[in-house]
Amino acid sequence: MMLIALALALLFATTNTGASQIGTCFGMRADNLQPLPAVVAQYNRHNIERMRIYGPNPSLSQALSGSGIELMLGVLNQDLQHIASSQSNANSWVQDNIGAYPNVHFRYVAVGNEIRPNFNNGAAQYAPYVLPAMQNLQKAINQMGYGGRIKVSTAMEMGIAINTSPPSAGQFDPSISNYINPIVSFMRDNGSPLLLNCYPYFAYAYSSTIDLSFALFTSTGTVVHDGQYAYQNLFDAMVDSIYSALEKAGCPSVAIVVSESGWPTMGDKGTSIDNAKTYNNNLIQNVKKGTPKRPGAYLETYIFDMYNEDLKTPEREKHWGLFTANGDLKYPVNFN
Numbered sequence: 001m002m003l004i005a006l007a008l009a010l011l012f013a014t015t016n017t018g019a020s021q022i023g024t025c026f027g028m029r030a031d032n033l034q035p036l037p038a039v040v041a042q043y044n045r046h047n048i049e050r051m052r053i054y055g056p057n058p059s060l061s062q063a064l065s066g067s068g069i070e071l072m073l074g075v076l077n078q079d080l081q082h083i084a085s086s087q088s089n090a091n092s093w094v095q096d097n098i099g100a101y102p103n104v105h106f107r108y109v110a111v112g113n114e115i116r117p118n119f120n121n122g123a124a125q126y127a128p129y130v131l132p133a134m135q136n137l138q139k140a141i142n143q144m145g146y147g148g149r150i151k152v153s154t155a156m157e158m159g160i161a162i163n164t165s166p167p168s169a170g171q172f173d174p175s176i177s178n179y180i181n182p183i184v185s186f187m188r189d190n191g192s193p194l195l196l197n198c199y200p201y202f203a204y205a206y207s208s209t210i211d212l213s214f215a216l217f218t219s220t221g222t223v224v225h226d227g228q229y230a231y232q233n234l235f236d237a238m239v240d241s242i243y244s245a246l247e248k249a250g251c252p253s254v255a256i257v258v259s260e261s262g263w264p265t266m267g268d269k270g271t272s273i274d275n276a277k278t279y280n281n282n283l284i285q286n287v288k289k290g291t292p293k294r295p296g297a298y299l300e301t302y303i304f305d306m307y308n309e310d311l312k313t314p315e316r317e318k319h320w321g322l323f324t325a326n327g328d329l330k331y332p333v334n335f336n
Helices: 002-015 036-045 058-064 077-085 087-099 124-143 174-190 200-205 234-248 273-289
Strands: 022-025 050-053 070-075 105-113 151-157 194-197 224-226 229-231 256-261 301-303
Touching: 036 058, 070 077, 070 087, 077 087, 077 105, 077 124, 087 124, 105 124, 105 194, 124 151, 124 174, 151 174, 151 256, 194 234, 200 234, 229 234, 234 256, 234 273, 273 301
Parallel strands: 022 050, 022 301, 050 070, 070 105, 105 151, 151 194, 194 256, 256 301
Antiparallel strands: 224 229
16 A cells, blocks of 8 residues: 555656646636536646636536646535534545546645635634634545645635735734634644635725736836835735734744636726736746745746636626636736
């Protein structure tokens, strides 16, 4: 068994050598999506090597089999209580959604999305179940022999932190310390990254003081001076504020994976094809170099969204896609 495990680990390491750090999120709240095999083919055609989905989809897992695409598999918020309630339930979830697809390259399990106890987004009710579900799923993954290559985490948004400007002042919100600190300690102890949904677009849209160029990576010089660090774009400043929070929480070794970032093409302030093109292409190039606090560390990032999701509201939420429903790029994107 040890030799088999070693061979699998070596195979996994070999297949990921030189892999792109850019993926896209594949949201499915739409009634006009292409057939799933066509979606997978489009990922491969454009050299998009990583995909994030928000809940298990057996048909998609079948389509991904043998594709080489690495998957961030979400656990639906509404399933967390069931998984947290018993190890047996977690074992079944892992067997049904991971073990049943041996030819799919699972990379992360994202246990819930944007859950925190003080967030008025309808998800606060699931906060008590996040950590127990993570623990049960990690144990199940370890028992099945996947612990070395599939990391368990949860996707968070910027509201987990306060005092994010300047970035060095960032800290986790003390009012939810009983929630957030054990979760990031779990990440530290298990070698898992913090999955961060990071949107300069929203910071810009909800502010009257943030310059558009700072949000689009087009500032011509330093905008924020923070001790030894200089920030020319808002994205780096936001990510580094969470790194500062991790340091203050005693978890400096926890890496960040940007599980969502993007720019909508219409529907609200600052939305346009040109702005989305500028943001996403600059994002792809920017994450290659890391951030001022973590220079040289390629920041794994998932662009939101692969396609428009026409069943979402408000209007702005329908227009994040890089591609139209029929598979055409809205604007040129260099995924490499």
